[in-house]
Amino acid sequence: MPRVARPAPALAAVGEAPLTTLPGCGPKVAEKLAARGLLTLQDLWLQLPRQYEDRTRVTPIRLLQPGVAAQVEGRVEAVERGFRWRPLLRVAVGDESHATLVLRFFHFRAAQVSQFVPGTRLRCYGTPRPGQHGLEIVHPSYRVLDDADDAELGSSLDPVYPAIEGLGPASLRRLIGLALDRLPAAESLELLPADLRAALNLPSLRDALLTVHRPPADADVAALLAGRHPAQRRLALEELLAHHLSLRRQRLAQQAHAAPPLRGLALARQLRDRLPFALTGAQQRVFAEILADLAKPSPMLRLVQGDVGSGKTVVAALAAMLAVESGKQAALMAPTELLAEQHLNNLRGWLEPLGVRVAWLAGKVTGKARRDVLAAVASGDAQVVVGTHALMQEGVAFRDLALAIVDEQHRFGVHQRLALRDKGAAASPDAPGSVPHQLVMTATPIPRTLAMAAYADLDVSAIDELPPGRTPVQTVALSGERRPELVERIRTACAEGRQAYWVCTLIDDSDEVVAQAAQGTFEQLSAQLPSVRVGLVHGRMKPAEKQATMRAFKDGAIDLLVATTVIEVGVDVPNASLMVVENAERLGLAQLHQLRGRVGRGSAASSCVLLYQPPLSAMARERLATMRETNDGFVIAEKDLELRGPGELLGTRQTGLAGFRVADLARDADLLPQVHELGERLLVDAPDVAARIVARWVGGAVRYAGA
Incomplete structure (x- = not known):
């Protein structure tokens, strides 16, 4: 490995000096900066411009x-x-x-x-x-x-910094300038090997910071504005490396814990033999990977991603059987009661004939029923527990949780996922201090580059094959002016005994957004289609109302379901063969793909109609074209990353990816191979340097960076 420079402690400590050492930064100003996590000179060095103004x-x-x-x-x-x-x-x-x-x-x-x-x-x-x-x-x-004023033009780009409440832009620029004046010599700041910087033609950290904050007159303006300047690439490389290292260190720390080896296969084989369908090759491959993980005395940390309908829940149920056969418990947590209840129904149908006791714990389980469930969970009588975030509440105590399964993990905050893991860490009477195995599932396919960066603490499996008999959904995009044709199409489909969804993006009418509200659409369609049984579901309904309507739709008592995007995940109605998405131009590709996945789950040919409100933006046009061209969730995910960036795909709170100071995963994906190689070497050969890099860029957020 190239030699790694170790900064001189005295000079490195300059960056750790408090901001109150700067002239004009008294306690009140320091308090405003601290509210944004800016505490030291180094924090101001890394408070990078979000854009530049060209006043030259x-x-x-x-x-x-x-x-x-x-x-x-x-x-x-x-x-x-x-x-x-x-x-x-x-x-x-x-x-x-x-x-x-x-x-x-x-x-x-x-x-x-x-x-x-x-x-x-x-x-x-x-x-x-x-x-x-x-x-x-x-x-x-x-x-x-003044007329006599020549008013010379600026000689360089003017940096524009993220706004800080209570502090004007000029004051912030002045303080950052003062902090930059205290930058130490290049060698004392540098943590990356010189050979690597030379190979990638990247400047030192000192030169990169000065260039980004104070672009010289001869700087490549176009490259700076596009984020492709070598100085920005230098900073992006170290920031990506810090993020990778924080996740890998977390992974190593997790693997230092013990976990109960789960090896018994008899129950899993019984379940597989009783299923009314055969596992696909992809399901078998992913289950084999999970089996190998669960057999080890260290905790499994695996993400299973697969398109809508690829059969992730079955794989999770098979994994849960290994925990049950070992005399331990498994928990499955989903983000909504709707999705959790569907998992509950599936698992009860599959597992109870095998004598496995499945418990249900959600916010609406109250009174004596809740006390009974909590007692069953605490005693171990509840072998598989299905629920929402209620599983992580303080009063819930497992007897011996060996496998924690989290579905649609990007919808949970990292604190919530840590809380479920910690339930298991506190639970095992046989092995105090051990932690449960973790299986994380998502129906949102994640681009490879994004998975490499966001899930460096997880092994990633992909169920990239749909069960046989699933016909691709035909997708068309129609202007809202053709809405009457669509209403007639629904009338015909429902008369033939099929069911349909009509998805709206708002609940109530809004003057600011041109969109049909679910309530208004429900009333209109009910009037236009008197022979069709129309139902309504939206996020503000009481859970019991929502569940009753969804159940009526699933049972065939409702022909047309008008809904908000609350039905995006987890609803399985094989007889539904038509999906209409109103104002489709307002939704991202991943969400459109999720919605489309609600149809095409039966044998009937299915269609998805994307109703849009012209005129379309260039991005909306690209999204709708992508939806028409492919049904492949992984292709769609790559395009979504290109169009929207990582923060929207994964959620900002959960990963911090959208909070990168300079790195952009879509733009800087070519740096990831070097990031991975250097990161693994640093962890082995220079863990102290790895710790410094993480502290510099991630700081106190390390525990939650990818938990």
């Missing part, structure tokens, strides 16, 4: 492009001050290109209005948007220029 040139007004920030210079031509609805100030500015731009202000003072005398020369910066009278900039930054 003036753009003629006639060359402005909507949505592209620019700097313009001109003279005030007219001023209009309105009071009818709310204070409003419009300032028309013209330049030598004989074009006019409107500056619009909602918040202003009388002294500010007095500056805008016709003929006054202004220099303004902002992002132009189409307005009532051509292009306009809302609340631009500006300065008044």
Whole structure:
């Protein structure tokens, strides 16, 4: 391995100096910075610009492009001050290109209005948007220029930092500048091997920080704005490495615990033989991987990802049988009562004929029923426990939890998943201090690059094969103007004995978003289709109402279910063959794919209609085209990562990925192989350097980085 530099302790300690050592950073300012996790000089060094403003040139007004920030210079031509609805100030500015731009202000003072005398020369910066009278900039930054004032242009890009409440942008820039003035020499900061930096043509950390905070006049502006500058790549590499190391260290710490080996296969074989279907090759392969993990005396940490309907629940049930046969308990936790109850029904149908006792624990289980369940869980009589986040509540005590299964894991906060694991750690009477095996499932296929970065603490398995007989769902996109045709299509389908979903993206009508609300759609469709039994489900209904409606739909007592995206996960109605998604342009690819997966679960040919409200944005157009072109969840996930980035795919709270300071997984995926190789070497050969890198970038969030 290349030699790893170890920073001199005295110089490295400079970065750990409190911010109150900076001039002008008293206790009140320090408190505001601390609220954002900024405590030391190093924290300010790593408080990187979120974008740059290019004030190095003036753009003629006639060359402005909507949505592209620019700097313009001109003279005030007219001023209009309105009071009818709310204070409003419009300032028309013209330049030598004989074009006019409107500056619009909602918040202003009388002294500010007095500056805008016709003929006054202004220099303004902002992002132009189409307005009532051509292009306009809302609340631009500006300065008044004297006619004799040459007002030199900036020589470099101006950094724009994330806003901090109670601290103005100028004050924050000044403090970051003071912190940068105290940067130590390059060799004392450097933690990455020189050979690696040379191979990737990356600068030192010191040079990278100075370039990103203070881009020189000859900097590649386009590369900086795109996040592809070598200085940004240098910082992204170390940040990705820190994230990887934090997860791998957590994995190693977890594996240092004992876990009960689970080896008995008799119950699992009985379950497999009684199933009314044969396991697919992918299910058999993934179960074999789980078997190998569970046989070890160290805890399994495995993520099973698979498309909608690929059969993850069966694999989880087979794994649970190994725990039961060993005289221990398994728990399955799902994010919603709807999904948890479906798991409960499946598991009871499969396991109770084998004599396995399945318990149900959710928020609606109260009174004596709850006390009975808690007693059964505590005594071990409840061998498999299914529930929601209620499983993690303080009063729930397992006798001997050996396997914790978490479904749709990205919907839980990391604290919740840790709480379930810790229940098992406290439970085993035979092996105090041991932890349960963990099986995490998701029906949202995760791109390989994202899995490498987000789940470095987990082994990843993929059930990438659908059961035989599943016909691909035909997907079409229709403008909302063709809604009447669709209503007739539903009338025909329901008359033929089939069922349909109509999904809306809002519950109540909104003036701000052009979308059909579920309540209004339910009323409209009920009136338009008097012969069709229409039901309604949305997230604000009481759980009992929701469950009753879903059960009626599943039992065939409802023909058409109008719903919000609450039915995205876990509802299995084989007779439903038509899915309509209203305002599909408002949803991400992963969510659209999940919704489409609710149909095509039976033998009938199924369709998904994506109703959209024109005009479509470029991104919405790409999403709908992708949905029409493929049913492959893994292809869709790669496209979703490209379009939306990692934070939206996985959830910000759970992973911190969306909170990367500079790294972008879609953009920087090519760095991941080096990150993995270097990370594994550092953990073996230089664990102290690994710890420093993690502390620098992840800090106190380490415990939750990927639990």
